Amino acid sequence: MLSQPSEQRWQLPAPVQINSELRSSGLSDPLLAALQRRGYQDPEAIAVLLEPPDAPDARRHFPDLGKAVQRLRQACKDHERLAICGDYDADGMTSTALLVGVLRLLGAQPQAAIPSRQEDGYGLNSGMVERLAADGIRLLVTVDNGVAAREALLRAKELQVDVIVTDHHTLPEELPPLLALLHPACTPERSPYRGLAGVGLAYVLAIALARNCRSEQGLAMARDLFCIGTIADMAPLQGVNRRWLMDGLPALKRSGLVGLQALQQVAGIDDAPVDATAVGFQIAPRINAVGRLGDPQLVVDLLTTNDREEALELARQCEQLNRQRRDLCDAIEAEARALVEADGEQRSPFLLLAQSHWHHGVIGIVAARLVDHFGLPVALLAAEGEGRLRASVRAPRGFAVDTALQACSDLLERYGGHPAAGGFTVRAEQLTALHERLNQRARSWLEEQGGVRLVEPEALVNLEQLTSSFWRELQKLEPFGSGHPAPLFWSSRCCISQQRLLRGGHLQLTLRQGEATMRAIAWRWGGGETLPKEVDVAFQLRLNRWNGTEQLQLELAALRASSGDTLLLERSNRHYWVSRDGDALVIRNAAGDELRGQPDLATSGGFHSNHPDNDHPYVQALLQDAAMAMGLAA
Incomplete structure (x- = not known):
């Protein structure tokens, strides 16, 4: 879900100079910049990413x-x-x-x-x-x-x-x-x-x-x-x-598993490629829904049968359970959000909510949605019987669930998990003490991060760069997933020419930047804030298929009001006022001294300036930071 502008802090990446050797990979500068920031510093590392070696014995x-x-x-x-x-x-x-x-x-x-x-x-x-x-x-x-x-x-x-x-x-x-x-x-x-x-x-x-x-x-x-x-x-x-x-992955479309073919059919992707995104968002949820609400033997039978009619019937049962799962999630989410919002300004830093009738199989999904919406760690609990409740826990990046539960182990009957997610069983009489202890940890964590969620784009792109050729380059980096997510790009000074709130609370925008126009979608936006006319957007690039047509669109992760012609830059505890004069950057310090710089086309990422120590690392780094903040650097 898109984070609201008032709840976010953008941390732009440090500028990088693209090594000329890296360009031999055939990737464009924004993708190379993202890879460099992920630690791919030489052509050999990128070559292994693009073509991994065969598995050893x-x-x-x-x-x-x-x-x-x-x-x-x-x-x-x-x-x-x-x-x-x-x-x-x-x-x-x-x-x-x-x-x-x-x-x-x-x-x-x-x-x-x-x-x-x-x-x-x-x-x-x-x-x-x-x-x-x-x-x-x-x-x-x-x-x-x-x-x-x-x-x-x-x-x-x-x-x-x-x-x-x-x-x-x-x-x-x-x-x-x-x-x-x-x-x-x-x-x-x-x-x-x-x-x-x-x-x-x-x-x-x-x-x-x-x-x-x-x-x-x-x-x-x-x-x-x-x-x-x-x-x-x-x-x-x-x-x-x-x-x-x-x-x-390329073979999944023509899989010999009749059960997998049937799943593609009921998911509505029988005419589209089956890539990692389709597996993660279309096929896997239908399998997971069975384990959450039904008998897992159904999935085993589906994926091992050779009978096409049986496979289609079993896939339809998976689809029915998935719809039931969606309805349950929506109902529990609405109830949970109402409970949180009823607290108003007294909202806890750690959201711990318990209702006896909630379904154990889906509270983890709902907890993750609440994390996306509120930016806080969440535990949802449902009754287990004999005075016990069972919880699913989810948290934003940076708040370690496993460490938090370990610190509360004396209050819990069972617990386990990893930094982003976990679960526990607790007796009802321990809930108040448990919530207070979790609140203390969440309060300290929020103070450390300033109380807002961090937006960390990886590479700057202009909308005119988002062509079919760029999309083909991006596909060379697939599959994306854990440990290798799709790059989070950002683009500055985009004008909102159209906006529309879709059913389900999704926001659709038409963005214009120069001569380029792109459609953007913000899932589960939910409304709330009036959008400025000119925005910076952080997004992942997607290919939208609809009614036989394909169109690139931006899947928004965050947006903010553009800085306009001037912005304040803080570096090494000093403040600088940055503006643009055509292709030149103008930087003024608190004393009124002015530094002017222009990109040095003979080098990659360097600047010419009027400063007598133009090549000094601090001067060059200041110009790079200013260029990045103004949307002029990779």
């Missing part, structure tokens, strides 16, 4: 891979029944479907065993192990969970059930008993396998098993599911993740 990176493959090959040879114990998010469900599909093709008799979100909670548990063992299962493979299931793994050992654990969550100090472990943390330091999600580990296991069995059958299907689960889980798009996604 996984057997040299995962010490237990050989043992796992040997046990699974025996299961395939003996047509053994075994269980794939997954999780109910998109990563866990795609991981489960991947191994069920591949093992079935190789001769084993796998079955999915995914716990109920409502009844079992997260991960493998002792009750599941006992039920499976009583049913004659002697081999379990966990995907996207297992390392923390100490009691369940001890029970499996007692019942003489072999367990292969594939998981990417935090390793405990002491591992419980298991036959084999595939975990990114067990790979060598700086291994390209370090960023794998659960589905990536399942893919590693499937590849190794198929090759050991001298069978390539089913690996295209496995690669398709790897792509879906990796993007859905927001795994970092580096190392083998990036290589395999670049190989696999």
Whole structure:
């Protein structure tokens, strides 16, 4: 959602001088500037980004891979029944479907065993192990969970059930008993396998098993599911993740998985390319909705069936659950926002809201929306029974959820998470003390950041630069996602020639800059503030497809009133007044001294000025900062 101008502070990037060697990559200066600011300082680093190397031999990176493959090959040879114990998010469900599909093709008799979100909670548990063992299962493979299931793994050992654990969550100090472990943390330091999600580990296991069995059958299907689960889980798009996604995403459109084809159909993208954005915003939510509100077995069946009619019926059930999920989210969000806004100026710095009737499966989504809207950390709680409440926590960048929950551990029954998100269970009588302690941490964090959200554009572009050629260059940097987001551009002094509030609270603008005109969209704007006629905008560039036409548009992240002809620049605790005189910059200090500078076309990013020490680093840096602030520098 677009942050309101009154709630934001822009921090423009430090100017960079584009190394002439970098231009050999064929990318334009705004993209090279963004990459340089991300640490890509030489042509070799950019070349690896554009064309990552092939994945190295996984057997040299995962010490237990050989043992796992040997046990699974025996299961395939003996047509053994075994269980794939997954999780109910998109990563866990795609991981489960991947191994069920591949093992079935190789001769084993796998079955999915995914716990109920409502009844079992997260991960493998002792009750599941006992039920499976009583049913004659002697081999379990966990995907996207297992390392923390100490009691369940001890029970499996007692019942003489072999367990292969594939998981990417935090390793405990002491591992419980298991036959084999595939975990990114067990790979060598700086291994390209370090960023794998659960589905990536399942893919590693499937590849190794198929090759050991001298069978390539089913690996295209496995690669398709790897792509879906990796993007859905927001795994970092580096190392083998990036290589395999670049190989696999172009094939998703013609996937041999009839369930994936059916999902594309119900999502309305059967005529559009299936790229990382389509997976993240169209396919993954429909899979996730099942894990949140329905039976995860539905997704496993959908992604492993060969029957087109069955696939379409199952995909329609996913679509129905997704619509139900959207309705639930909208209703809970409206109720939660009303509760927050009722507090007025007394709003807490940490938004903790509890309602017994809220659905556990969707409160995490709503918490993330509230973070976007209010710019504050949020915990939403729903009743769990017996005087307990279960929460989903989300927070803006900079507020560490995991650290905050650790500091409150004495008040919580269970908790876990990472810096951006987490969850906990708490007794009702501890809520007041918990909220006060979380408020203290949020209050300190807000004071440190000045009480407003930070907008950090990466590269300056003019609207006239946003052509189809620029779009093709930008696509060379895909796929975008966690660890490699789409660049956040900014453009200055754009005139708003038209504006329209769309249904759903979205804002549509027509921006004009010189002779160039672009359409811009601000999702979930919601109205509120009157927009100035001339604005600076921070945005990501998107390709909008509608009724058979394609048009580039700006997806706005922030906007502010343009500075006009003069602005105040603060540097090294000194104040300077900056203005433009044609192509020249005019900078005045508090004493009235004037510095005039113009770009030096013979160098990249340098300036000629009237200062006697023109080449002094401070003078050049001051001119660069002024040019950036006025929208004249990359």
